[in-house]
Amino acid sequence: MSVDNGPLIIGFLCNWCSYAGADMAGTSRAAYPANIRIIRVPCSGRVDPLLIVKCFEEGADAVLVAGCHPGDCHYNEGNYYSRRRFALLRALLDFMGIEKERFQVEWVSASEGKRFAKIVTKFTEEMIERGSRKAS
Amino acid sequence: MPETSAIVLEPTNNFLSFVQSHTGENITSCYQCGKCSAGCPTAYAMDITPRQVMRGIQLGLKDEILDSSAIWLCVSCQTCSLRCPREIDIAKIMESLRLFSQAEGRPPAQREIAVFYSAFLQQVRLFGRLHEIGLAITYNVLSMHFFNNIKRLPALLTRGKLKLVPQRTKGSSEVRQIEARVKELERKSS
Amino acid sequence: MHATAAEYDVSTRLVCQKLGVELRELEDWVCCGASAAHSTDHLLSLALPAHTLKQAEEKGLPLAVPCAMCFSRLKFTLHELENKDTLALVSGAVGKELSTAVTVKPMLQVLADEDIPLPIAKPLSGLKVACYYGCLLVRPPEVVGFDDAENPQTMDHLIERLGAEAIDWGLKTSCCGAGVAFARLDVVLKLSHRILSLAQKSGADCVAVACPMCHANLDMYQKDMTVKLGWKTELPVLYFTQLMGLSLGFSPKELLLDKHITNPLPMLREKKLT
């Protein structure tokens, strides 16, 4: 892991909306902290809650999942399933002793570059405040 | 609206947020279609129509609204709320505006109506239910006919035996107690 | 709820007796405060009706309310008490634990119940009636939960069962001016005049009402309308319970039909109903 300063955040971004939104943040040069590492997935519904648990197990400090706004899903209803799954996951994380604030789900559209940058900035700041999981 | 100079709009509209938060109604969503005023039985007699009341709130024209005759001429008939295409409860807002206006101690634009309302409450306070003579004294513009035949105001219960209980006024002391508690609660919350 | 008029009171009791609907008056009801209270103090406007509701609840009986304004306030109160915070607050004011487990019905709904047989002695045939519900009996629908808010039918069906004809007309639920009569008689005159003249134009012999305040506004000021608005005739305004009473065989005197300001007796005589 080469994030020397601060928390490591893994971001799962759906290809059609949020990944494109992150691209848009780039195109509009909307800066945000460099702690996040983005993994492209076709749909937020492709993100297996178990994989997120794995991220935490392996020592990631935080996980962000971002998908299309409800109703805008490229696959009609993928994000509807993910919403339900992640609600359950949150309860599970709590149970596992991982603060549920370290896991965040956001809906970011392809045009919301600035918003994406804001979300990441805020999330990173919160995680810096919370400190590294290893340290605590 | 009785304003002769241009309306100077402030970037923050405190009146709008105040009314919205106290009524829980989204006044911003009023698109000024006028259906409320069109169906309002008393709009013709108001200085500004219910639609203009909504617009006035949107613009933050507190004085014009709270001093208007409109809020006092509203008879709470609910026609406007029933039909508003944006589902705004205008009648509820009008009611709240009357309260706000009174709370600020503004002289009501329709004095007679306001006086009637308080005379009315005075009656309830004294007798638990309406007493026509008392009301006649308190409110001197009384038409005698109106309360002429009133004996009692029965909330009647179905089922069981028909058992008419002579009128009692035990209620009135209860009203005074309730009022005292209301005052107390309101004092605490403000 | 200003008070109930004797005509209404007496005719309701007679009709109930005849139909075997038994009424018990709450010993201790408190005036709801009507528009006066809710115009000036929100908490009080809830606390007064809540007090009445509480009594009915303690008796475990449904409330049959003869006054539209009163009915409206009671229903509003019930509606607002659905909110837990409000419930707690108002309970504090009334000084008793309140609940929303009370059935509140307008008298009209109670008496129009099709399950109650009507032993008609004298069908009101040939009588054309404009049923007037007023605004508050049916509004707002999500609060009162009674009949259609724009074109209610309860009273019309009842009137037809009495053998009369309920005319279709467009101002069944238009406001008569309610409580502003004292302060702004001009407003009430205008509104009531519009209602009466439409009823008459639509062919009605009389207007049937279900609320003392509606009755007062429509019945009392017809002379003033003649002076101020050129209202040329008269149109009797009766309580629906009086019409029920007539068809059930009570005499006009028993029903206090002679007490109205606008005398309905000539019309009833002409229709051979007295």
Place this chain on the structure above:
Amino acid sequence: MSRIGVFVCHCGTNIGGVVNVPEVVEAARHMPLVAYADANKYTCSEVGQASIRDAIREQRLDRVVIASCSPRMHENTFRRTVAAAGLNPYLLEISNIREHCSWVHSDSKDATAKAIDLVRMAVAKVARHESLLPKQVGLTKRALIIGGGITGIQAALDIASAGHEVVLVEKEPSIGGRMSQLDKTFPTLDCSACILTPKMVDVAQHPNITLLTYSEVKEVRGFVGNFEVDILKKAKMVDYVKCTGCGTCWQACPERIPSEFDMGLGSRPAIYIPFAQAVPNKPVIDIANCRYEKYLKWKETEEGPEPPQCRICEGVCPTEAIDRSQKDEIITEKFGAVVVTTGFKTFDHSVYGEYGGGRYPDVISSLELERLMSAAGPTGGEVLRPSDGSHPKNVVFIQCVGSRDDKVGRPYCSKVCCMYTAKHAIMLREHDHEVQCYVFYIDVRAGGKDFEEFARRAQDETGALYLRGRVSQIYQEGKNLKVLGEDSLIGRPVEIEADLVVLATGMEPSDNADLIAQKLNISYNTYNFLIEAHPKLRPVETQTDGIFVAGTCVGPRDIPDCVAHGGAAAAKVVALLSQDSLTTDPLTSIVDPMKCVGCFACKEVCPFNAIDEQVTRDKRTIASINESLCKGCGLCVVACRPGAVNLRGFTSQQLLSEVLTLVRG
């Protein structure tokens, strides 16, 4: 053992200005399985691409990572690049170090560290890529069009003219849709029938078009290029081969039923064509209302009074075309593409109790007015009040009825009613110079070529009084109607005594639009309007390949827009059908038959019905994925407990390896 090549792009200074590219290249050289790493100034340039192709050949690379801009930018370009060097195009992974790195971070050290991480993740992922082959599937070069309004007619004609076969299914006995009910059309006031009828006739005569009227789509199976559709042909009881459309039967039929076409203002016989210019111009027997059919029904039970045995039509028909032996019939046809053009109906204003709830005969809808104005309508083109047949002089129009109203659950604007109301005001005045029109509006929406000029004409030239405000109540007073509104510009209530009130009722989708959508597996919104793939950029496509939508079934629009829309859908269909085979994206899910336990949790979540049941040789029922339908969303993968499904290109192993590489470093 893989030999992975890593190519890091400078993008001029776009990347190179922030990320230390040489450092990334150096780090890449030390990553596992990496055989070669290099930098490029502009990778996407011809020079850049050539250097990749050369390296693949010279270094015998079998997998490639390109660290550059977003894959959404150049993934397809670079797939072609590696394919040109003989590699499978799917053995490529792109690492986004521009949009997600150099453009959003300014600290060179952080950005470089991040870029190295991103490359490391791509390397780990690419090592697990497989060679994938896009599949070729054949296609049926025929199109199905559902709904024969102006939109469907236009689409049918355009596709047929491009040389493809078209089947047009229409549920009514004639095509033409709503436009055939209109009198004149804004903004030019052409006669609707005059411009529509020739098109309807073209449809009937086009050698490539098969017209199935009085028919409905029952079931749809298959996928793009290969749909199989069951179509219900309702019994017409008339043999169209024998029938000459002479009209003797419908003139002789004694039965009278309110005419749907005339909005109930006129009547029609039981054997009928809906209107004079109907296409086909041959009748159907309305079984529910035909006297003889009623008699036959009665015969079965002999309950109640015996109806007359009419059969007059049979007696008069010169060609013996009446055929009572006809039964409803279901046919199955194959298509490569489907266009839905099921159109609209108007909002039922009887929910507005304050406007009389449908009780007042002289409160009519605009579509009813169209019928009253039409020379072929029930009054022969004279506008007469339904109540007493008199000529109305004071006419009130109310706009936005059943539109822009949350109270009735229709918050949207119906787009055409401002314009057609202006049209009505102009035309009523043309019919009768003494008519005074009043138009209650909230806004006059006249966006469109020549529209504002047209709407102004209504106000400037006809003396129509436009009043800004929504009407609150209408009630009958004597013979006339009292209309209560507010003039919101002056801020006072207004009352108008009207002879006739016309409600500009809004548009809503035809009945059963939602059921059609379900059959086709396309989406629809809360009002049942069908949802396009993208509201701006893919207006006639849907999320399901090969299914297209056009016209008012998608949202309110006028005739010019419907024609353009129908044409646009046709162009998409033609582009599809002009291919000889279809290439399917190989990034689909796949089931491991050994792991599948047949629970079908996957099938439940699949938004595209891509999962079928299949019986294995050892008689187990397991899931199998139809690659032509699968869109690669991966929902099934997550749903599958035993881990039997995987998504190519985004396998669970690949995502995990990205995570592990990242966290473990």
